[in-house]
Amino acid sequence: MTGFSTLLYKEVLRFWKVSFQTVGAPVLTSVLYLMIFSHVLEEHVEVFAGVSYTSFLVPGLIMMSVLQNAFANSSSSLIQSKITGNLVFVLLPPISYREFYAAYVLASVMRGAFVGLGVGVAALPFADLVPRSPLWIAAFALMGGAMLGSLGVVAGIWAEKFDQLAGFQNFLIMPLTMLSGVFYSIHSLPAFWQAVSHVNPFFYMIDGFRYGFFGQSDVSPWASLGVVVVCLVLVAGLTLNMLSRGYKLRS
Amino acid sequence: MTEAAIEVSGACKHYGAVRALDGVDLAVGAGEFFGLLGPNGAGKTTLISALAGLVRIDSGNIRVMGHDVVADYRDARRQLGVVPQELVFDPFFTVREALRIQSGYFGIRRNDDWIDEILGHLDLTAKADANMRSLSGGMKRRVLVAQALVHRPPVIVLDEPTAGVDVELRQGLWQFVRRLNRDGHTIVLTTHYLEEAETLCTRIAMLKSGRVVALDTTENLLARFATHTLRVRLASPLDAELGALRQERGWLEFALERYDEVETMLRRVREAGGEIVEMQLGEPDLEKVFVGVMHS
Numbered sequence: 001m002t003g004f005s006t007l008l009y010k011e012v013l014r015f016w017k018v019s020f021q022t023v024g025a026p027v028l029t030s031v032l033y034l035m036i037f038s039h040v041l042e043e044h045v046e047v048f049a050g051v052s053y054t055s056f057l058v059p060g061l062i063m064m065s066v067l068q069n070a071f072a073n074s075s076s077s078l079i080q081s082k083i084t085g086n087l088v089f090v091l092l093p094p095i096s097y098r099e100f101y102a103a104y105v106l107a108s109v110m111r112g113a114f115v116g117l118g119v120g121v122a123a124l125p126f127a128d129l130v131p132r133s134p135l136w137i138a139a140f141a142l143m144g145g146a147m148l149g150s151l152g153v154v155a156g157i158w159a160e161k162f163d164q165l166a167g168f169q170n171f172l173i174m175p176l177t178m179l180s181g182v183f184y185s186i187h188s189l190p191a192f193w194q195a196v197s198h199v200n201p202f203f204y205m206i207d208g209f210r211y212g213f214f215g216q217s218d219v220s221p222w223a224s225l226g227v228v229v230v231c232l233v234l235v236a237g238l239t240l241n242m243l244s245r246g247y248k249l250r251s
Numbered sequence: 252m253t254e255a256a257i258e259v260s261g262a263c264k265h266y267g268a269v270r271a272l273d274g275v276d277l278a279v280g281a282g283e284f285f286g287l288l289g290p291n292g293a294g295k296t297t298l299i300s301a302l303a304g305l306v307r308i309d310s311g312n313i314r315v316m317g318h319d320v321v322a323d324y325r326d327a328r329r330q331l332g333v334v335p336q337e338l339v340f341d342p343f344f345t346v347r348e349a350l351r352i353q354s355g356y357f358g359i360r361r362n363d364d365w366i367d368e369i370l371g372h373l374d375l376t377a378k379a380d381a382n383m384r385s386l387s388g389g390m391k392r393r394v395l396v397a398q399a400l401v402h403r404p405p406v407i408v409l410d411e412p413t414a415g416v417d418v419e420l421r422q423g424l425w426q427f428v429r430r431l432n433r434d435g436h437t438i439v440l441t442t443h444y445l446e447e448a449e450t451l452c453t454r455i456a457m458l459k460s461g462r463v464v465a466l467d468t469t470e471n472l473l474a475r476f477a478t479h480t481l482r483v484r485l486a487s488p489l490d491a492e493l494g495a496l497r498q499e500r501g502w503l504e505f506a507l508e509r510y511d512e513v514e515t516m517l518r519r520v521r522e523a524g525g526e527i528v529e530m531q532l533g534e535p536d537l538e539k540v541f542v543g544v545m546h547s
Contacts, residue, residue, distance in 0.1 A: 006355025014343050085339035089349075089398065092303055092333055093356035094325035251266075251306050 004099035007090060011107030015073055022111060026069050027118035030061045034123055037183060047185040048216045055127040056210075060182035062116045062123075063209040066141050067202065070112035070148040071155070071173050074104045078156025079165050091250065097243035101153065101236075108149025109142060116141060129213060136221055137212030140228065144205040147232045148173070150239045157248050176202045186218050201231045256281040256406045256437035257302065261311035264297055264461075271297040272308065273461035279439060279454075281316075281405070284432045286452030286469070287441045288541060293458040295441045296336060299410050303333045315406055329357060332404035334395050336411045340383040346370070346394055347379045350401055357402035369397045372427050389420045396424065406437045413444060425451060449473075449537040457544050465544045473535045479507040480533035481516055483525075491523035 015022040038054035045053045081087035090100065120129065131137055151173070159165040180202035186194050197203045208224035211217035217224070243249070257279040264272040271294050279285045287295050300306035302313055304320050304327070313320045318327035341349060347366065354362035370376045373393040378386060383394065392412065399407060409428065413421045429451070432438050442448055448455060448469075455472055457465040465472060480496070482504045493516075495503040505516050513532070520527060 002358040002360060003356050006352055009355070010352045013348075017343055081341075084342070085335075085337050086341045088305070088335055088339060089341065089353060090356065091305055092328065092331075093353070093402075094328040094358070095356060096325075246307060250304065251300075 003093060003095040004103050007095060007099065007103035008106055011073070011077060011103060012110055014077060015107070015111050019114075022069070022073070023114050023118055026065050026115045027122055030065050030119040031122045033061055034058065034126055038126060045184075047188070048214055051214055051216070052127065055129065056185075056214075057183065058120070058123045058127045058129055059210040059213045060206050062119045063141065063144060063206045064177050064180075064182045065119045066112035066116040066145050067148045067177055067205065068173065069115040070108040070145040071152040071169070073108040073111040074149045074152030075156040075159075075165055075169070076152075077104070077107075078153060079159055079162065082156070082160075083162070087249070097240065097246075101150075101240055101243055104153050105146050105149040105236075108152055109145035112145035112148070113141060131213055132215050133212045135212075137209060139225065140205055140209040140212065143228050143232050144202075144209070147201075147205075147228070147235050150232070150235045153239050154235070154242065157242060160248075176200055179203075180206045181218065182206055201227055204228055254281045255279065255314070256283070256316055257439065258314045259298070259302075259311070260313075262298070262301060262308045262313060263310045264294075264301065264306060264308045270461045272301070272311075274311070275458075275461070275463055277456055277463060277466065279406075279437060281437055282432070282435055284429075284438045284451055284453050285440065286448040286455040287439060287458065288445070288448055288455060288537075289441075289458035290545065292460075294461040295458055296410060297461075298458070299333065299408055299439075299441065302408065303331060304328060329402060330404055330406050332399035332402065332407045334399045334407070334409045334412050336414070338388060338391050338395070340386075340391050340394065342382070342384045345380050345382050346375060346386070346397075349383060349394065350397055353398045354401040359402060362401060365403065366397075366401065369400050372430075373397055374423065389416055392416060392420070393424070396427075400431075405435070406439070407431060408439045410441050411443065412440075413442060413447065421447075445537040445541055455537075457541065459545060464547075465540075469537070472540050473537065475540075478539070479510060479535060481505045481507055481513055482531040482533065483517075483520060483527050484529040485520070486526035486528050489520075489523055489525050491525075493519055493523060 034054070034057060037057055042053050047053065047056045123129065155165055155168040159168060179197065180200055181197060186197040186203065189197065204219070204224035204227040207217045207219055208221045208228065211221040255278045257277070259275050259277040262272045262275040275294070275298060287298065289295050297306055301308050302315065302320060304324055307321070315327040316330040318330060320327040344352065350366045351362065354366070370379055373396060375390065375393055375397065378390060383391065386394065396412065412424060428438060440448065440452060452469055454468050456463050467475070482502050484502050488501065493503065494505070496506045497504050507513065507516070517527070
């Protein structure tokens with residue numbers, strides 16, 4: 001267990017040492033989204049009955065930050081270690097691939113949680129946020145973070161150059177998170193785009209997370225939980241399979 | 252040879268059409284100072300990587316202190332400390348943090364006494380709290396050695412540790428590695444500096460195109476392949492055929508099997524009317540053995 005806990009500690013220390021960039025910057029970005037969108041749309045949009053647009057927006061922004069930063073953590077750590085060659089320090093010791101996986105993913109979940117908390121705290125002056133069901137909030141944040149942390153492991157191992165990783169991030173993770181109902185309810189979309197949203201797993205993470213705050217959501221939180229669990233199991237299975245084969249790590 | 256620290260049997264590794272390892276059989280005894288030599292691309296680094304679990308061989312098996320590097324990788328890796336060839340480091344951490352983290356990876360908590368000892372031996376104490384980024388190349392190399400030693404491995408592999416390293420550091424490093432060897436650690440060394448291998452290693456394997464082409468004690472290799480040389484400079488050139496190996500700028504070079512042949516050679520030169528103004532006697536060296544083996 002010491003191997004796993006040390007790798008987890010190292011991964012957390014890594015992002016914590018540059019927390020201005022890894023936690024502070026994404027919190028600021030989310031606050032900017034919040035200020036601009038709430039200023040423009042507050043008077044015009046009401047998504048859930050009795051919930052202001054700003055209040056509706058905040059949980060979505062929190063969850064979007066959790067997901068994006070969980071992905072960024074494992075993927076950037078791995079690609080940096082691969083390119084600079086220092087991944088060898090992790091590959092030489094007696095650390096199993098399961099420990100390797102658990103440490104990278106858990107550190108990603110923690111970075112996501114730190115950023116999410118930061119966004120939540122920074123949003124307090126703008127919106128009344130009362131977590132109605134903390135269990136739902138925690139469940140979606142943890143599982144969403146774990147799924148994206150896991151995807152980050154896949155991307156970090158697969159990518160051989162920084163621009164390949166940037167491609168993965170900009171053309172897959174970004175659109176999926178932005179088009180997941182962070183800024184709107186999918187009920188306000190035309191039928192076609194509603195259908196498209198339903199095949200985006202990120203939509204269920206955001207929707208379920210938001211349910212924890214308002215007790216209202218586009219789909220049942222149980223359905224969202226089911227989708228998220230299935231996706232997490234699939235992505236975790238894929239990642240563990242890659243790691244057990246030593247794909248691009250042990251030739 | 253005592254108990255084997257490393258046993259490699261029938262190791263094969265292909266990269267496409269390239270045979271990086273082509274049936275390597277090798278055993279390194281516990282406590283040996285073993286040299287692994289060969290030209291670039293001979294398979295040295297592939298073999299070391301396979302030993303360390305970074306490369307998976309296609310067939311054959313490798314054991315470190317009796318532990319299979321695949322089936323029993325946890326125990327095998329605990330027995331092994333590897334100093335990689337590339338000068339790699341983690342820019343996020345200080346020297347001490349890097350060593351504590353490396354200890355933790357091997358399951359060791361609270362390793363500061365040993366870390367301090369290694370830092371002292373490697374002349375790094377003053378840099379313990381410096382960030383890795385701020386160190387010179389030589390210092391980073393020493394930290395790599397320290398990282399390989401945090402878990403006190405009985406077997407230490409150094410993959411070209413002195414490439415591009417200045418004389419002072421090189422000497423300090425060898426002093427330290429010799430001490431580790433005296434303390435009972437098995438050392439495996441790859442290097443392109445053959446004189447280093449000759450003075451340090453008690454046994455040597457030479458690899459060529461993924462095969463072991465020579466494997467013996469350094470002494471036997473020198474005796475078997477290398478010859479002594481006698482070089483004489485003459486006052487004026489001679490026409491006579493004296494059987495010299497080569498002749499250039501007034502120097503004649505003869506190959507000798509044994510020292511007592513010197514007398515015969517000198518007599519032959521004198522009898523042919525040669526006047527010797529200078530003379531040099533060359534010891535057999537590993538470079539000659541290496542060239543001989545690689546071309547045979």
